[in-house]
Amino acid sequence: MNKQSRYTLLPPHGRTNTPTRKPTMKQFRAAALFTVILTLLLPVMAMAQDSIIFEGKFYSSLQRTVVLPYSGTIVELLVTSGQTVNEGDIILSYELDTEAFPKIQQILNPIPVIDLNLQITTIQEKLTLLRRDYQEANQLAQEHLASPNEVTRIGQQIGSLDRQLALYQRKLDLLEQDYAEQQAMLVELFGEEILQEPTPEIVSLRSPINGQVLTINPGVRVNAEVGSGLAAVNVGVMDPLLLRAQLYESEVSRLSLGDTAEVTVDSLPGQTFEAVLTRINWSPVTLDLNQPSYYAIELTTDNPDLVLKEGYKAQVTFTLAQ
Incomplete structure (x- = not known):
């Protein structure tokens, strides 16, 4: 009896006799679906690569605090938070x-x-x-x-x-x-x-600027005794508003003064605002060699209807030219 060979002979050129499988219809459909999805995502991916997206916060563009220079007793408070005032308008009166x-x-x-x-x-x-x-x-x-x-x-x-x-x-x-x-x-x-x-016993404090009453000190109430140096009322300009943020050096280098951005606010769903880049600091927040370099920037946003408030957090999107 012949001994069985220890070697298995392969067909020429290393081919096997295993039959080739044809793609199924299910595989064809999956490949077609992948192609469609990739076609739809490519523009979105390209857009993401040409956009700078970050978060910032709104601030009043100018603020002045009305301070009581002398102690006294509040006689009348004539404003409320959010009220529009003009320069020279009486805010409160108090007895010295x-x-x-x-x-x-x-x-x-x-x-x-x-x-x-x-x-x-x-x-x-x-x-x-x-x-x-x-x-x-x-x-x-x-x-x-x-x-x-x-x-x-x-x-x-x-x-x-x-x-x-x-x-x-x-x-x-x-x-x-x-x-x-x-x-x-x-x-x-x-x-x-x-x-x-002689000096009048009851005097009136007036608004130093045109704007809106942002805050009123809780201690400022009729008949309340107040001390000298008390910050009674804070008046600020709410139109336009400033939007402040910090950007990494590689992002700042791609922006220029005058660039416009789209702004959305979670507190105001469905509304979109436009902001213009009006300030880029030339020195980072910190110069520590071991810390990344972030630069403070400011954008200006019109707020004619006063729907935006100081402190609102916003998402800013700069779409850059291809």
């Missing part, structure tokens, strides 16, 4: 504490300015007399009726007083500028009536 009156008078009639003006007047009068004496002494010295040393002495006195006068005048200019700013602040807060004599 007695300690406020001398402080106001110190600003309206500053004693340091009055004293310095008197000193300057005294120096000017002395200079007038010394200059007359100088002319007389100089004339006598030319006629050999007076010593030249006397002329020199009077001249030195005049020079010393001139320097003192110039120093006092500089001090006066600085003082007047300082008190003028304080007086302007009082008029801005209380109006022209604060300049009346």
Whole structure:
């Protein structure tokens, strides 16, 4: 009996006799469906590659806080949060504490300015007399009726007083500028009536800008006693709004001032807003070598209907040109 060979002979060229399977109809349909899906996704994928999407938050474009400069008692509160106000509109009125009156008078009639003006007047009068004496002494010295040393002495006195006068005048200019700013602040807060004599017991605080009332201090209520320095009301401009965010360096490098973006807000479903890139910082948030570089940016968004509020979180999409 022949021994069975340990080797299995293969057909020529390594082919097997296994029959080739043809694709089934199910496989054809799956391949066709994959092709359709890929065709639909390619434009979306391309669009995603040419877009920059990030989140930001809305901020008022300008804010001013109305601070109570003196302690007192609230008499009337004339605004509510969200109310539109114009510059100069009365926000609240309150009765001043007695300690406020001398402080106001110190600003309206500053004693340091009055004293310095008197000193300057005294120096000017002395200079007038010394200059007359100088002319007389100089004339006598030319006629050999007076010593030249006397002329020199009077001249030195005049020079010393001139320097003192110039120093006092500089001090006066600085003082007047300082008190003028304080007086302007009082008029801005209380109006022209604060300049009346005597100082009115009840004064009105006014809005410093056109805008909307953003916040009112919880302690500001009728008959409430309030201390000096209290931030009573915050007024801000809500149209336009600023949208602030931070972008990675590779994203910032693809944007330019004036680029427009589409903005959506989860709190306002179905609404879309347009924003314009108006600021790109040239220095990152941190320069730490071990930290990634993110740059602060600002966009400006029109808000004529005041539907957007400060603090709303938004999704921003920049679609870049191919």
